[in-house]
Amino acid sequence: MKIRIGLLIPLLLIVSTFASSMLIFNDTMSSSKRNIQDDAIRQAHLDISRLKNILYNLLPEKKYAEAKLNLSVMAMDTSIKNLFLVDEDNIIIFANRYLYEGKPAEDVSTFQPNNASLVGKTNQPKIFFLHDKESTLKSYHPVILSIENSQGLPIKRVGSLYSEISLDRKLYLARQQALKQSIVYGGIMVSVIMIVALILHYMVSRRLYKFFFAAKKLAQVNLESRSDI
Numbered sequence: 001m002k003i004r005i006g007l008l009i010p011l012l013l014i015v016s017t018f019a020s021s022m023l024i025f026n027d028t029m030s031s032s033k034r035n036i037q038d039d040a041i042r043q044a045h046l047d048i049s050r051l052k053n054i055l056y057n058l059l060p061e062k063k064y065a066e067a068k069l070n071l072s073v074m075a076m077d078t079s080i081k082n083l084f085l086v087d088e089d090n091i092i093i094f095a096n097r098y099l100y101e102g103k104p105a106e107d108v109s110t111f112q113p114n115n116a117s118l119v120g121k122t123n124q125p126k127i128f129f130l131h132d133k134e135s136t137l138k139s140y141h142p143v144i145l146s147i148e149n150s151q152g153l154p155i156k157r158v159g160s161l162y163s164e165i166s167l168d169r170k171l172y173l174a175r176q177q178a179l180k181q182s183i184v185y186g187g188i189m190v191s192v193i194m195i196v197a198l199i200l201h202y203m204v205s206r207r208l209y210k211f212f213f214a215a216k217k218l219a220q221v222n223l224e225s226r227s228d229i
Helices: 002-058 064-074 113-122 168-219
Strands: 080-086 092-095 126-129 136-148 154-166
Touching: 002 064, 002 126, 002 136, 002 154, 002 168, 064 080, 064 092, 113 126, 113 136, 113 154
Parallel strands: none
Antiparallel strands: 080 092, 080 154, 126 136, 136 154
């Protein structure tokens, strides 16, 4: 009985602490994930819109070398897995990976031609996370490739600037931070539990233990038995 009474409350507190630590970890991770995703969407929209404006000034004037350089500079960000410009037929014009250039964008498994076509028709960007992998942010932005044809007649050709950004690194760091916070919280609570357990032991368990032996002696018809409490 001494062991059961002495350990029951501390064990319950430890279980509660573990559950609380898990809740804190999940809540912190969920909040960090939302913030990282929101920041990624805003930053992607800002960066790609800036690049799109640069391309708008370069492509109609056929300054392809400068256009390609600006795309390559943005692609230096290690979180960008794919970044390329396609024409209205979804043929890759410029890409962060040179081997893609001149090839159909459909060869890239993550590229979705229907989204590129929709962006070209509506002239509205499309930014979203993959349903099966929320750490991957994809975006399609309409880009004016030229404003006249080879004969110099006015005609607007619209392509699509496709990007694929990975948030794996940021989410990993957020997970580590959330784990550290949970461990610190758990360590503090376990220390409190040990102090409470000692207090309970000296103030409650020892007295109950004396009562137990006094009752045991009384059960053996020892009417002079006392608990001294």
